[in-house]
Amino acid sequence: MADDLKTPLLDELEKGPWPSFVTDIKTLADKSEMAKDLLRQLEKSYEDKRGYWKHGGLVGVMGYGGGVIGRYSALPDEFPGVSHFHTVRVNQTSGWFYTSDTLREIIDIWDEHGSGLYNMHGSTGDMVLLGTRTEELEPTFRALTEKGWDLGGSGSDLRTPSNCVGPARCENACFDTLEMAYKITHRYQDELHRPMFNYKYKIKMSGCPNDCTAAIARSDMAIIGIWKDDIKVDQAEFAKYVDEGFNVQEFVVEKCPTSCITVEGKEINIDNSNCVKCMHCINRLPHALHVGDEKGFAINLGAKAPIVEGALFASVIIPFMTIDDYKDDDAYEEFHDLLERIWEFWDEHGTSRERIGEFIERVSLATFLEGIGVDPSPKQVKAPRDNPYIFYEEYYAEEGEG
Amino acid sequence: MATEAKRVTDIGPPHYEKFLHPLIKENYGKWQFHDSLGPGLLSHTGPAGTIYSVRMSSPRLVSSNFLRMVCDLAEKYSDGYFRFTSRNNVEFLLQNKDNIDPLVKEINEHGQLVGGTDNSISNVVHTQGWVHCHSSATDASGLVKVVMDELAEYFTEQKLPHKLRVAVACCLNMCGAVHASDIAILGLHRTPPRIDNDALPNQCEIPTTVASCPNNAIRPTSIEGKTTVKVDEDKCMYCGNCFTVCPAMPLADPLNDGVSIWVGGKISNARTEPMFTKLAIPYLPNNPPRWPEVTDAVKNIVELYAANARPFERVGEWIDRIGWERFFDMSGIEFTKYHLDDFRHAGTTYRRSLHNRY
Numbered sequence: 001m002a003d004d005l006k007t008p009l010l011d012e013l014e015k016g017p018w019p020s021f022v023t024d025i026k027t028l029a030d031k032s033e034m035a036k037d038l039l040r041q042l043e044k045s046y047e048d049k050r051g052y053w054k055h056g057g058l059v060g061v062m063g064y065g066g067g068v069i070g071r072y073s074a075l076p077d078e079f080p081g082v083s084h085f086h087t088v089r090v091n092q093t094s095g096w097f098y099t100s101d102t103l104r105e106i107i108d109i110w111d112e113h114g115s116g117l118y119n120m121h122g123s124t125g126d127m128v129l130l131g132t133r134t135e136e137l138e139p140t141f142r143a144l145t146e147k148g149w150d151l152g153g154s155g156s157d158l159r160t161p162s163n164c165v166g167p168a169r170c171e172n173a174c175f176d177t178l179e180m181a182y183k184i185t186h187r188y189q190d191e192l193h194r195p196m197f198n199y200k201y202k203i204k205m206s207g208c209p210n211d212c213t214a215a216i217a218r219s220d221m222a223i224i225g226i227w228k229d230d231i232k233v234d235q236a237e238f239a240k241y242v243d244e245g246f247n248v249q250e251f252v253v254e255k256c257p258t259s260c261i262t263v264e265g266k267e268i269n270i271d272n273s274n275c276v277k278c279m280h281c282i283n284r285l286p287h288a289l290h291v292g293d294e295k296g297f298a299i300n301l302g303a304k305a306p307i308v309e310g311a312l313f314a315s316v317i318i319p320f321m322t323i324d325d326y327k328d329d330d331a332y333e334e335f336h337d338l339l340e341r342i343w344e345f346w347d348e349h350g351t352s353r354e355r356i357g358e359f360i361e362r363v364s365l366a367t368f369l370e371g372i373g374v375d376p377s378p379k380q381v382k383a384p385r386d387n388p389y390i391f392y393e394e395y396y397a398e399e400g401e402g
Numbered sequence: 403m404a405t406e407a408k409r410v411t412d413i414g415p416p417h418y419e420k421f422l423h424p425l426i427k428e429n430y431g432k433w434q435f436h437d438s439l440g441p442g443l444l445s446h447t448g449p450a451g452t453i454y455s456v457r458m459s460s461p462r463l464v465s466s467n468f469l470r471m472v473c474d475l476a477e478k479y480s481d482g483y484f485r486f487t488s489r490n491n492v493e494f495l496l497q498n499k500d501n502i503d504p505l506v507k508e509i510n511e512h513g514q515l516v517g518g519t520d521n522s523i524s525n526v527v528h529t530q531g532w533v534h535c536h537s538s539a540t541d542a543s544g545l546v547k548v549v550m551d552e553l554a555e556y557f558t559e560q561k562l563p564h565k566l567r568v569a570v571a572c573c574l575n576m577c578g579a580v581h582a583s584d585i586a587i588l589g590l591h592r593t594p595p596r597i598d599n600d601a602l603p604n605q606c607e608i609p610t611t612v613a614s615c616p617n618n619a620i621r622p623t624s625i626e627g628k629t630t631v632k633v634d635e636d637k638c639m640y641c642g643n644c645f646t647v648c649p650a651m652p653l654a655d656p657l658n659d660g661v662s663i664w665v666g667g668k669i670s671n672a673r674t675e676p677m678f679t680k681l682a683i684p685y686l687p688n689n690p691p692r693w694p695e696v697t698d699a700v701k702n703i704v705e706l707y708a709a710n711a712r713p714f715e716r717v718g719e720w721i722d723r724i725g726w727e728r729f730f731d732m733s734g735i736e737f738t739k740y741h742l743d744d745f746r747h748a749g750t751t752y753r754r755s756l757h758n759r760y
Binding site for chain 2: 009010012013015016017018019020021022023024025027028035038042045046048049050051052053054055056062063064071085087091092093094095096097098099100101102103104107110111116117118119120121122123130131142145146148149150160162164165167168169170171173176178179182185186189190193209210211212213214216217218250251255256257276277278279280283284286287305306307308309310311313352353
């Protein structure tokens with residue numbers, strides 16, 4: 001470790017069983033002035049109980065409006081190693097799958113051009129390469145693209161779509177989250193790299209209602225797998241759970257939110273007409289129960305964190321859609337048409353820094369649905385309105401009037 | 403003669419197939435079932451065979467050396483294949499079951515933990531904090547470290563009633579999804595922005611700054627002939643949205659910045675609908691490097707949940723069953739006026755029934 005690095009407060013974070021980011025960053029301190037000064041500045045933050053980063057700044061790579069977050073130390077004379085400490089967002093792979101040889105290529109690039117520090121991964125999904133100087137941005141970009149990698153989004157643009165492990169390692173996947181994320185990301189490169197929206201637009205894909213990417217809480221467009229037909233039951237496998245002493249009555253039957261499961265002896269029966277596809281019974285009995293055959297996804301819109309008008313979950317716009325062949329570009333036509341109508345209507349009527357969820361609340365769901373050409377459905381609401389302030393658009397006129 | 407390659411743009415990410423283990427490719431879309439083999443260990447089976455996943459902790463903020471260690475382990479035990487989870491864990495994907503034990507042993511020798519599956523606390527999603535952010539009210543990586551030092555046994559063992567998701571965000575922008583976690587640790591500012599009237603006219607667009615305030619607390623004003631803004635401090639709720647558009651309105655306040663604790667959110671649709679987190683503790687001081695008030699508070703809630711919730715009941719489901727009044731009684735957390743919502747749709751949180759527990 002570098003002899004001249006004194007960080008008594010941060011050293012306290014090297015104790016305890018959980019892996020320490022301080023210990024890890026210190027392994028770079030001998031060869032990286034950036035890593036060393038990052039620790040020094042962080043030590044000062046721990047002393048003074050405040051951050052020491054400036055507000056950002058417009059930096060990037062040629063021709064792109066996003067993908068790089070400018071960051072400068074507020075104390076560059078004291079910590080010259082982090083006077084520039086820009087972030088480079090790099091598209092993750094679908095489902096965050098890597099091989100060691102490809103990740104080593106990225107590590108080599110970032111050791112040469114940046115701090116050697118990362119977030120694996122950022123909240124949106126990108127690989128976050130944390131900390132470099134302005135003059136290293138273009139060389140970093142060139143090195144990344146030579147190895148087949150590209151930048152993610154930032155600012156008022158499409159962010160890199162992200163997706164759960166899906167059909168690559170999960171029996172519950174109701175659609176091909178990996179391929180769909182790949183297809184969307186490639187089709188909308190311009191929207192991803194050149195901010196032109198009112199505000200950010202995040203798309204996340206989860207293969208089933210367990211929603212492992214938190215799409216319903218974290219994405220403007222949540223694409224979540226669902227099926228329409230019956231849960232598939234393997235009674236022989238179910239009987240094994242009973243034989244092994246698993247308390248199916250308490251842990252499955254009584255947990256069903258719509259009370260649609262009964263068990264007689266070693267046989268399970270499901271009233272599928274009343275099943276809301278919550279996943280609990282399937283999660284508990286993975287050998288016996290499986291999602292149905294008529295699979296697709298729901299599209300919910302509008303999730304976001306509190307800023308500005310309060311946090312929102314994404315609400316149902318399209319209760320069910322499916323794509324015949326996820327590998328076939330042409331099969332996405334209905335989806336792409338919908339996405340582009342949504343962007344167009346939001347672009348035309350939304351205001352600056354208004355997320356799609358806030359936009360829908362402001363103009364009303366009815367106006368929004370009409371604007372994008374989607375029919376209203378009881379599946380889009382918890383209940384119909386409970387106030388009588390209806391904006392009627394049709395009424396009778398007396399004969400001869402007007 | 404070598405020439406520099408042509409500059410390319412808009413190539414997008416590489417296709418994922420080249421990163422998939424051959425067995426995963428064969429079973430793609432055909433998986434039949436999975437089993438939990440213990441903390442951090444999963445097996446997934448399809449017609450072509452079984453793949454074993456070993457889940458390893460990660461601080462998320464990692465160095466090249468950490469990633470090289472991951473690559474080394476993957477090459478030794480999983481044919482070079484691995485992935486990251488949506489909660490920043492590393493998952494090694496093994497075809498050979500016999501490699502599990504030596505891999506786990508070597509992971510532990512590197513000071514890393516294996517766990518985070520089923521009824522455990524998975525890795526903590528979090529934000530940048532003082533490490534990299536201009537608007538943070540606290541550090542994120544440090545909070546995660548000290549909280550998980552206290553809760554590590556709940557990562558490496560599966561002894562909770564159900565899964566428990568912890569998230570940390572260092573300000574109200576919430577770059578992590580803390581608004582829907584079982585337990586959320588949220589940094590917050592508690593005083594209005596301090597306006598740099600010299601810098602503001604050059605750095606900020608006045609109409610955008612005025613429009614940024616959700617409570618209409620910002621008004622244009624003129625000081626010594628220069629147009630700037632003033633803040634109606636009674637209306638300010640310290641959200642920082644003005645600072646996002648106007649760098650001359652910083653909120654950092656070492657004396658007052660701190661941490662709040664929220665409980666009962668969930669994402670999944672299992673049993674109950676997704677839920678927002680609700681306020682448990684409005685303010686705890688920033689007390690680095692180990693934030694003892696925060697770790698005590700979180701541990702108290704986790705242990706209360708562990709001792710009292712029924713099997714397969716998330717924190718929010720447990721509190722819904724016992725009632726918020728009992729949650730505050732049992733936890734010893736004081737209920738204050740700050741717990742009463744006063745923002746948009748506040749009325750939806752008022753109790754409009756006589757369904758009280760005495």
